[in-house]
Structure formats: C-alpha cells, structure tokens
Amino acid sequence: MIKMNVLVLTDMFPSKEEPTLGVFVYELSKAISCKNQVIVIHPQIWDTLRGKFCRKDNYYNHFNDIEVYRPRLFIPPKGDKLFLRAMAFFLIALPLVRKLRKQFYFDLIHVHMAGPAGFAAVLLGMIFSKPVIVTAHGSDIHSFPKHFFLKRLVIFTLKKATKVVAVSQSLKESISKMVSSQKELFVIRNGVNYEIFSPMDKTREMLNLPNDIKIILFIGSLLPIKGVDLLLHAFADINKKDHINLIIIGKGASEQKLKDLTKELHVETQVSFIGTRKHDEIPLWLNACDLLCLPSHNEGFPTVVVEAFACGRPVVATKVGGIPEAITNDTLGILVEPNNKEELTAALNKALEKEWDYQAISEYGKRFSWDTIAEEYFELYKNAVSKI
DSSP: OOOOEEEEEESOOOOSSOTTTTHHHHHHHHHHTTTSEEEEEOOEEOBTTTTBOSOGGGSEEEETTEEEEOOEEOOOSSSOHHHHHHHHHHHHHHHHHHHHHTTOOOSEEEEESTTTHHHHHHHHHHHHTOOEEEEEOSHHHHTGGGSHHHHHHHHHHHHHOSEEEESSHHHHHHHHHHOOSOOOEEEOOOOBOTTTSSOOSSHHHHTTOOSSSEEEEEESOOSGGGOHHHHHHHHHTSTTGGGEEEEEEOOOTTHHHHHHHHHHTTOTTTEEEOOOOOGGGHHHHHHHSSEEEEOOSOOSOOHHHHHHHHTTOOEEEESOTTHHHHOOSTTTEEEEOTTOHHHHHHHHHHHHHSOOOHHHHHHHHGGGBHHHHHHHHHHHHHHHHHTO
16 A cells, blocks of 8 residues: 655644534544654634633644644734735745745645635645645535635635545535536545544433433534523423433533523523533533434534444434434434424423433444545545646
C-alpha cells in the first residue's frame, strides 16, 4: 500500500479547552493516520469578548496522537463573519503551509466543511497543485447558503474541489442541486469508535443515577435547529412522567431559554442540564439511558446516533437529513416528522414501553466503525492523487 501525507484543514477539532469540538474529525484523522501521515491545521479564533488570543503555547501541539497547528485567526466583530473567516483562514494558512511543505511534502488536502475552511483549501490546492477532498457535513450545505456571499463561496469550493464527499445520501442530493456541473459526488458516512462506545454494566451507579426510573437522553448543541424545545414540550405530555427523567448534554445559545421553558412546563425537577462532557464519558451516559432522542430540524449524518447504536440504545429521531439512513427499521428506533409534538410524544411513549434487543442494536452499530470509514477514504485518496 502506498503511504501518503495528508494535510487536514478544519474549523472543528478537539482541544484541551474544547474537548468535544469536532470529535468526528479527530476520530477520522486518527483512523487515517494508521496508514498515512496526517497533520491538521485548525485555527484559533481571536476571543473578541475577552480581547485576547487563545493560549500561545497552543500554536503547535498534539491532540492525543495527532499533530496539530493552530494559527491565530482574527475575525472583525462586524460583517459576514463566516465569509470573512474563509478569507482569513486562507491568508493565515498560506504562509504556514509553505513552511510546512519544506518538511511535510503533502500529497493531498482533506478539508472538513465546504466553508469556511473549504474555500481556503481549494485555493491552497490551486497554489500547490494538489488534489483537494472536501467533506460536507450538513450546515455548510443547509445553512450557510442562506447568506448571499457565503453561498457563492460554498458553490465555488464544491466546483473546484477534486472530490466532494457527503456524509449522507440526503446531503449528496442537496449538493447536486447546488452544483450545476456533473461533478462526481461520494457518500461516506460518519463513524463510531466501538472500542469506546460499547455496552457497559453498572453505568448508573458510576454516574449516581437512580435505577428505578426511565431516562431519555439528548446530546448536542443547544441551538434552535436541534429542536430541544419541541422535546421539552413532548416530554411534558408523556405518560408516567413522574417515573421518567430527561437528561440534556450540551451547551449553546438557547440554554437559558430552554431552562426557563422547563419551569413554564412544570418539568424542571425531571429535566437535568449537565453541560458538555468529555467524549470518552459519553458512552457512560448512553449506556445509562433507556433511549436517545434527537428531534432536530436538520442534520447531516449525526455521529451520536451510531454511537447510541454501538452502546445498544434505540433512538427516537426526526426524519431529516441522514437520520433515516441510520435508523433503517423499527428494531433500531422510531422516526417521526420534524416539528410535530404529538407524534414525538407518541414515539417516546412507545419507545419507553417497548422491549428492545440491545445486543442486536449494538451489533448493527459496529458496521459504522471508523476503520471501515477510513478504508473508503483511502480508496478516494488514491484515486484523487493518481489523476494529478
């Protein structure tokens, strides 16, 4: 097998300060690094609220076993921040890549998100005559094109990329509608580290959770697109509510509004907001719950769904994005229409009463291993490099 040097560009990558940011990018990079050398560029953003950069010693470090460069990135407080971020990403990456190239003669660039990082990647690909693989994850296709300049930047990136990967068939179809050219698109889904995400015993005792209740779990950003407000409304109407708790893992701009909503619905004693958790702690919570609920209004291919499967837990989720491509039958979970409280309430009631085959769900989850996903990218890399 030919070993290649892969330069990864991304706006999302874990750090000591944000250990859960872009964990899926880290997991894929780690799996790829088993057969290739990988270096990651992940900019640090100027903290406009505190008026300072992230720690200086973070410019070059290792996150576990991945070599990471974090050049400093300043974004003006006004204007189209994502569009400006794309420009700034390129300007800071160019001198860094020129310097890196002297010791790390990379064969290709793999970038996550068609914007902002994707724009910088395709320009770097042109300058250094290297193929560029763009992996689109969802918001770069569903949300970013709502902005006038950003839409054109995303379309430019998709057209100029050597290969474009979508994390779901649904996302691939959305990209096809955006890009008029007959570019060949690929579907490679996100994966799961089943060495970490697997069935465990006595996790409730480890987390100090009671054994005599049912637990519904939500994991994700607390933003309007995630539909947590709908989940709270549905939770307030479920049967036997006194014996059921809802645990919410995540942070976001909607957090205070959601906490206020629990009081309005009189469920504040049964809903726990526990903030973010380290990635290696998430399997404990998934094993401790009875089901995962993901009521999003839009998604790419959410990693948390296959992580729940790997732990043997069913999922109640909306029929959006790539979710139906994961929950393919009713032995794995229940799909509902988005923004439908009554249907979500009924699905939660049904899921809490059903006898699930946890072992069968866990076995299904193993098919999404990162090692399998990495093999698909290896083939794509070889094809892209051979055509340059």
